[in-house]
Amino acid sequence: MWWYVAKRLLQTIPVFLGATLILFILLKLRPGDPILNLAGNKPVSPEVRDALAAQYHLDDPLFVQWFQFAKNALTFNFGETFAGQPVFDLIKQTFPVTVVLALMALTIDAVLGIGIGTIAGLRRNGWFDSSALVVSLLLISIPIFVVGFVMQLIFGVKLGWTSPTVGSDWSVGDLLLPAIVLAIANFAYTIRLTRTSVAENLSADHVRTARAKGLSERLVIRNHVLRNSLVPVVTYIGINLGSLMAGAIITETIFNVPGIGNAAYTAIAKGETATVVAIVTFMVMVYVLMSLLVDLIYAVLDPRIRYV
C-alpha cells in the first residue's frame, strides 16, 4: 500500500512540472512587452521596469524563469492583477465559494447519478432505464450555459423561488440552483457509467455465487453488485472535480457567484492574461491534488490495487 502511495506521489511531480511548463510557455507566447503586459499596458518608469524585471526574473534564461514559475505556483505567489491586488488574495477571497459550490454539485451528482444509474442498471431495458438514457443523452447535448439560463429563467425569474443571481453576500441556499446546473453537466455521464457498471456486475460469476450462498437479494445487491460497481464510479466522480471547476467558470458567471470561476471570467473579459494563467495554474494544482486523492481512495476501495 505504502509503495503504491509513494509511487503515485512520485508520478505527480512530472505531471505538475509538465503542466506548469505548458502554462508557462503559453504565458511566454503572449506578444508584446512582458513588462507592459504585467503592468496592464500602462506606461511605466524605468525604475518600476527594472523592479518588475527583477521580481519576475525576466532577464534570466527561460529555463530559470520556468523554474521560478513552478516555485511561485507551489508557494502560491501568483503575482498581481492590473489593479495591484495579489492574485493569491483574489483566489483566497473567491475560492471558498467555489469549493462549497463544487462540493454541493459533487454531492448532487453522486447521489442522483449513482441512484438513477443503479436503478437503470438493475432494471435494464425497462421504461426507467430507457427514459434515463434519453434524458442523459439530452443533457450531454445541451451546452451547460443554456441549461443554466433556462433554469435561471424558470426558477429565478418566472417562479421566483430563488434569486436569479447570487451576489457577494452568498448563502448556501443561494448556491443550490447553480450547484444543480453545475451537477447536470456531469451527472449524465455518472448515470451511464453506474448503469454499465451495475449491469456488468449483475451478471458476474461471483454474484451468482453470492446468490447460491442463500443471501437475500438485498444483500446481494448491496454487498456484491453495488459495492463492486462503486469502484469505477467513485473514481470517475473524483476526477470530475476538474471539469466541475471548469464548469464553475460558466455557472458562476451566469448566476454571478463571487467564486474563482467568476474571477477568471472577469480577467478574461479584461484581457488580463497573466491573471487568467495564474488562476488556471491554481485550478490545475487543485485538480492534480484531487486526482492523487482519488487514486488513494481507489486503493482503499479495491484491495487488488494496493499490491500493484
Added chain:
Amino acid sequence: MSETRVGQERFVAPIEETPLRAIDAVNVDEVPENQWKEAWKRLRTSFLFWFAVLILAVIAAMIFFPSLFTDVPANTTPKLENSFGPASDGHPFGFTRQGEDVWANAVYGARASVAVGVLTTIFTTILGMVTGAIAGFYGGITDSLISRFSDIFFSIPLLLACIVVISVLNNTFPDRGFWGSVFVVVMALALFAWPQITRQMRGAVLEIKNLEFVDAATAIGASKMKNLRRHIVPNALAPVIVTATISLGVFIVAEASLSFLGLGLPQGVASWGNDLSDAQLQVRSGQHLNVMYVPAATLAITVLGFILLGEAVREALDPKARKK
C-alpha cells in the same frame, strides 16, 4: 455395490429421438460476416442509427445548401429597424437585437460549429491513435514517456486549457478570418483532448498484442510494423471510433461554451456559440427568447445526432452490452 435404486435404473434414450450429429460439422447456411459487416447488418435495422443519420443529413444539407432552409442570403447587413422584429413570412423566428434573422443565423452558424467538431475529432483521433498504438505496442520507455506526456495534458481540464490557449492566441492573432478562427479553436481543443483517445487506444493495443493471432503472424514472418498495421490496429479501432463519434458532439458543445466566455470563434464568424453568446442579454429580461432557443435547439439536435450515431455504432459493435 448396492443394488440399483428406484429412479436410477439403467436408461438408454431411444436412438431415433436422439440422433447423433457429425462431430463438429460446419453449418453451411450461415452468411459470411465479420465484425464490421455484422455491425452494419445490425445498424441497418436500428432505429437509433437511422434517426441519427436523418438528423446529420439535415445538418449536412444546412451546411452545404443553406438556401434550402432560408431565403435570407449569407452576410446580409442587418437593419436596425428589424431589432426584435416578430416572426414574419420568410423569418419564422423573428429577428435579433441587431436585426438579424434568427433562423438564418442558426442555418449559417452550422458550418463553423460542425467544422470545429469534425476537425477537432480528426486531429485528436489521429494523434491519439498514433501515440496510443505506439505506447501500447512498444511498451517500456516509449510507453512511459508517452503515458506521462499524455498525463500532463490530461491534468489540465479541457475547458480551462482552452481558455488559456485561446486568450493567449487572441492577443497574438487578433484578426484571422473564418478558417483561421476555426483553426485556433480546433488546435486548442485538440491539444488537450487527445490523451483520452491515446489511453483508450493504448489499452486496446495492449490487450490485442498478446493475443495468439499476433504471435501466429510473427511466426509466419510478418514484421512488427506489418503486424501493427494489419492485425493490431484494425482490431483496436472499434472502441476508438465510438469514442470519436461521441466526442465530436462534445467538441461542438465545448466550442459553444468557449464562445459564451468570449473565447470561441470571434464575433464576426457565424456560429451557434456566438448566437448563444449574443443571446445572454435577452435571458435576464425574459423576453425575445427565440434568440436563445433557436440556436440552442439546432446545436443540441446536431450534438444529439452525433452522440446517437456513436451509441448506435457502439451497440452494433457490441450487442452483448445492452442485451444481456
Added chain:
Amino acid sequence: MNDSAPLLKVDNLSVGFRAGKEILTAVDEANLTIYPGQTIAIVGESGSGKSTLAHAVIGLLPGTGKVTGGSIQFEGKDISHAGKGEILALRGSSIGLVPQDPMSNLNPLWRVGSQIKEALVANGVATGAAADKRVVELLEEAGLPDAERRARQYPHEFSGGMRQRALIAMGLAARPKLLIADEPTSALDVTVQKQILDHLDKLTDDLGVAVMLITHDLGLAAERADHLVVMYRGRVVESGPARAILQNPEHPYTKRLVSKAPSLASQRLSSIKARAEVREQAVQTAAEIAAEVAHSSTEFGEGKADILQVDDLTKVFSLRGKKPWEKIPFTAVDSVSFKLKRGTTTAIVGESGSGKSTVARMVLDLLPPSSGRVLFDGHDLRELKTKQERLRLRRQMQPVFQNPYASLDPLYSIYKSIEEPLRTHDVGTGKQRETRVRELLDRVALPTTVMSRYPGELSGGQRQRVAIARALALEPEVVICDEAVSALDVLVQAQILELLNDLQAELGLSYLFITHDLAVVRQIADNVLVMQDGKVVEAAPVSEVFDNPREDYTRKLLDAIPGASIELGK
C-alpha cells in the same frame, strides 16, 4: 436404504431460453434422481445442457432461462416454480453450489473469510465472533493450511487451488443436503484437481452430503460417482450405474465418449498400436525429405536426423519486487535440453508455471532465450543474420496455439487467414494461392465453403483446423502445438488429434506438442519431457513414462489422470 425417499427427483424437466420470439430448449425432458448422501455425475460436452440443468435445480438460471415443463422435487416438494422466498430458504442451507471458475467466483473486494461468514449469517448458522471462529474451522476442513491468516486475506492473494478450497468451504458452510459441483476442478492443474476432488469426496462422505457433479470428463465422472447421467444436446441419452455404462455403453453417443475420452483411451492398447503405425510412416516420409534437403543447396537446413536440437535453454524473467526498485530474477526455464527426431513427436508435459509454453515460444523464436541455444536442422536460430535467412526459418517451423478464439484474427476471412503466410512469403500468383488454400482446407477436412467465413462463425474445433491449415501453408517440417487441443471438447479433441496424426504420417511432419494433459500424450507422442518449475524432471519414450515412470512427480501426474484405474470392457 432402498426404501429411503429420494433427496432430489428431476422429472421430465425442460428448460428454455427466450431469444427474440423463439424459445431455445436447453434441457429437454431430463430425468434424474439423487438419494441422500449419494454422489451422481452429469457428463456432457459444452452446450449439452448439463450446467443449465444444475442451475435450474438451485433456481439460478441466467437471463431469460425458464423452466418450461416437468418438475424438480427436492425432498418431495416441487421447487421448479417456487417463489423467491422459498428458493432463498433452500439455497445455501439445503442446496449448496461449488462453481466452475475459482478465479471469477469470489468477490475480489471482500476478504475470503467475510465471504464465507456471509453464508453462515444468511443461513442463520452463526453470527458475530462465533461465525468468525466457524469460518476458520470451515477453511481448515476444506484443507486450507494456516486458515486463520487466510481468512483475513483477499482472493487475489490465493492461488487457484486455494480459491477452489475456499469455494468448497463456502458451499458446505451451511451444511446443505445437496452440493452441486459444477466442473469444480476443470480450471485447475491435474494434481491439484485430484487433491481437491479427493478432499471433496471425503468431506461429503463424512458429512453425508449428496453431490451432483457436473463434468465433461467421463473418466473423472466414473471415478467419483456411482451413478452417471450422460447428456447430449439437452437430452439425457443414457443413465445408470457408472461401471455398467463404462463397460457396456449402449447409446451411440456414450459409446463414442467411452472410446474417445483421453483419460480412458490412454490405457488402450489400440491407441498405442495406432500411434506406432503413424510414426513408422512419418519417419519414412521425413527421411525422404531429409535426403532431399541434404542434397539441395536451396533448402534451409542440412537434413540432420534431429531436426530440432535444444541445448541448455534458459529463460530468466525479471519480476517486479515489493519495492519499486527491486527486481527479482525468476527462472521460468532452467537449462532445458532435448532433441526432436524427424517425423516424430516430442511432448512437453507440465502443469501451469512449469515453463513449457516458454520453451515453445523460445523454440519459435518469439522470445529470446537468456542462455542456451536452439538448433534447427543444424542452424542456430540466434545466429541467423539476414532477414532472408530468418524468413526461411519461419517457413520451416510453424505454431498452432491453444486458444481457438484468439488464434485467428477476427477481421480476417478464413481465406485471408490461410493465405497470409503465402502472401507474406510471396508464394505464387493469386490464382495459385487460391488453389493452395483450397488444398489446405481439404487436408484439414473443412469444406471450401468456409473460405469466405470469419472466425466468429466457426466452432473451436473448426478454428483449430483453420489454424492448422495456416500452419501447413508454407510446408513446414516442424509444427509446434502449444496446448492445441486443450480448450476443445473431448470428441472434437480426439478428432483433431487424429487429424494431426494423419498429417504427420502423410507429410512426415515433426511435432513439438506442449500439453498439461498427460492423458492425450499417448495418442500423439513418441517421447515425453516432463517439466516442473522450469526444469525437465523426466525425459523418456512414451511407453516408459507410462509403464515405468522413474520420478515421483511423473507418477503423481499419472495417478492424477482421472479414471485411469477403471477397468473397461472390450
